[in-house]
Amino acid sequence: MVNNKYLENISGEDLKNYELSCFKGEIVVVDNRKAFNKVFPRLCNEKMLGFDTETRPSFRRGAKNRVSLIQLASGNLACLFRINKIGIPEELIKLLANSEVVKAGVAVHDDIRFLKSIRKFNPAGFIDLQKLVKNYSIQSSGLKKLTAIVLGFRISKRQQVTDWEANQLSEAQQIYAATDAWVCHEIYRTLTS
Numbered sequence: 001m002v003n004n005k006y007l008e009n010i011s012g013e014d015l016k017n018y019e020l021s022c023f024k025g026e027i028v029v030v031d032n033r034k035a036f037n038k039v040f041p042r043l044c045n046e047k048m049l050g051f052d053t054e055t056r057p058s059f060r061r062g063a064k065n066r067v068s069l070i071q072l073a074s075g076n077l078a079c080l081f082r083i084n085k086i087g088i089p090e091e092l093i094k095l096l097a098n099s100e101v102v103k104a105g106v107a108v109h110d111d112i113r114f115l116k117s118i119r120k121f122n123p124a125g126f127i128d129l130q131k132l133v134k135n136y137s138i139q140s141s142g143l144k145k146l147t148a149i150v151l152g153f154r155i156s157k158r159q160q161v162t163d164w165e166a167n168q169l170s171e172a173q174q175i176y177a178a179t180d181a182w183v184c185h186e187i188y189r190t191l192t193s
Helices: 033-043 090-096 108-118 129-136 143-151 171-192
Strands: 026-030 048-055 067-073 077-081 102-105 126-128
Touching: 026 033, 026 171, 033 077, 033 090, 048 108, 048 171, 067 108, 067 171, 077 171, 102 108, 102 129, 102 171, 108 126, 126 129, 129 143, 129 171, 143 171
Parallel strands: 026 077, 048 102, 102 126
Antiparallel strands: 048 067, 067 077
């Protein structure tokens, strides 16, 4: 067990006392091959990335849509791969299967399962922050609470249930998606440094 300097949990009421923040780095929406080829090499130099996915919500009982977006973020770059438009390119599959690149996220098992239903691959290098934080006696597991506990600010989840397959992602959607992946990067970096 690691020496714990973090709260075990935080209430929704206490969460309101934390300053709201978001990703302020470069956001690249990747919705065509040209954009992919331009930005992807920049991710390949990273040894650790924040990871998340977004799926268009379904309001029918039992219905589940396919993943629309894969987000990967470093400390200052967030790439939003619109896989509903470009699929999952081979280079991205190789990154998701690369054990030498850490991909830190929350509830990654479900994300990986949904991605594997689109394209088969052998995932490697994934770290589930919900499991990692238990080593620090943190009981909370949601990203919003983990962000406050580990990073000391709160994030907005207002865009979570929006249309991730819209023709264009709004600026608010882009910031939300980038922030979710970025805070995963920052939580992992903070806990392991």
